Amino acid sequence: AQKVTQAQTEISVVEKEDVTLDCVYETRDTTYYLFWYKQPPSGELVFLIRRNSFDEQNEISGRYSWNFQKSTSSFNFTITASQVVDSAVYFCALSGNNAGNMLTFGGGTRLMVKP
Amino acid sequence: DVKVTQSSRYLVKRTGEKVFLECVQDMDHENMFWYRQDPGLGLRLIYFSYDVKMKEKGDIPEGYSVSREKKERFSLILESASTNQTSMYLCASRTGGSGSGNTIYFGEGSWLTVV
Numbered sequence: 001a002q003k004v005t006q007a008q009t010e011i012s013v014v015e016k017e018d019v020t021l022d023c024v025y026e027t028r029d030t031t032y033y034l035f036w037y038k039q040p041p042s043g044e045l046v047f048l049i050r051r052n053s054f055d056e057q058n059e060i061s062g063r064y065s066w067n068f069q070k071s072t073s074s075f076n077f078t079i080t081a082s083q084v085v086d087s088a089v090y091f092c093a094l095s096g097n098n099a100g101n102m103l104t105f106g107g108g109t110r111l112m113v114k115p
Numbered sequence: 116d117v118k119v120t121q122s123s124r125y126l127v128k129r130t131g132e133k134v135f136l137e138c139v140q141d142m143d144h145e146n147m148f149w150y151r152q153d154p155g156l157g158l159r160l161i162y163f164s165y166d167v168k169m170k171e172k173g174d175i176p177e178g179y180s181v182s183r184e185k186k187e188r189f190s191l192i193l194e195s196a197s198t199n200q201t202s203m204y205l206c207a208s209r210t211g212g213s214g215s216g217n218t219i220y221f222g223e224g225s226w227l228t229v230v
Contacts, residue, residue, distance in 0.1 A: 009155070022212065035218070043124075043224035048217055049193065102148070102173065103219055105157040 002027040004094050006106035010067045013082055014114050021077045023092030029053075034068065034075045035093040035103070045091065051075065082113045118142070119222035121206050122202065127228045129157070134193040137226050138206030147189035148158030148173075148219065152203040161204075164189055173225075196229045 003026040012110045013019045025034065036048040050061065051068050059066045079086055092106045122137040126148050140147065150158040160173030162181040170181050174182060182190045188222075189208075193200055206222040 004157075006157075022142075037221075043203065043226075045207075045221035047218050047220065102160050102163060105150075105159075107155055107157040 002029070002032075002094050002096055002104045004106035006090075006092055006109050008109045009107065010110045010112070012112045012114065015084060016081050017113075018078060018080050019082050019111065019113075021079075021090050021092075021111065023075045023077065023106060024073065025073050025092070025094045027094060027096060029096040031096075032063050033095045035095070036075075036077050037093065039082045039089040039091065039108070041088070048077075068085065079111075082111075084113050084115055087111060087113045105112050117164050119206055119208055119220050121204075121225045123223040124223065125226045125228075127230060128161055128193075129198050130197060132193075132196050132229075133225065134196050134229075136192070136193075136204055136206075136227070138189045138222060139187050139188065140206075140208040140220075142187065142208065142210070142220075144208035144220075145186070146209045148184065148207040149179075149189065149191045149211075150205045150207065151175065151206055155156040158205065161191065168180075193227075196227075198229050201227060201229045217218070 005024045011097050032053045034051045037045040056068050065078045067076045089108045089110045091108045093103045095103045119140045148163045149161045152158050159175050161179050164170045164183040180192045186226050204225045207219045209217045209219045
């Protein structure tokens with residue numbers, strides 16, 4: 001069975017602060033995929049990033065960066081210089097190696113960025 | 116852009132009513148999903164479908180059924196709504212092929228209240 005844990009249920013920061021959202025996963029698969037989604041108040045889940053288990057390079061996209069560490073089974077997400085528009089619920093998710101494996105989500109982290 | 120459209124954003128139904136939640140995707144995706152989202156529990160998979168007329172139970176199928184008569188449409192049915200089915204329902208789709216590594220795209224969600 002696979003599992004995703006987002007220990008931080010809620011984080012509050014002031015605009016321009018950096019913030020890191022933690023994600024720890026468990027899987028027995030040797031090949032797997034990790035995702036981050038953003039859910040703004042409107043409700044729709046917006047895809048942010050996908051990583052496969054063989055690619056441990058960190059990735060940066062504008063103010064967003066992701067740190068994938070297989071040794072600690074973590075896939076953390078950092079927002080640099082946070083903005084009010086970053087306020088949302090963020091979900092980390094894991095998908096196993098075959099088509100039969102569905103996406104398993106963490107419980108989500110609610111990020112509130114105050115002006 | 117991928118578009119997953121859920122027909123109803125907000126519904127209020129009475130206990131015992133039969134409820135239909137409709138979902139349409141415009142990207143010719145083989146796989147479609149219904150998730151339920153509850154505070155602190157993240158997203159939980161109710162049912163998924165690999166292709167037309169194919170369906171598989173997810174983690175919490177009790178009290179639900181689904182229908183996939185056409186590739187673009189996946190319906191979630193609550194045969195007899197109960198108050199514990201008050202929740203946010205999210206439809207999603209993805210292309211088949213290699214399956215689990217492909218990105219899942221979500222609709223905006225349907226907020227169902229059962230009174």
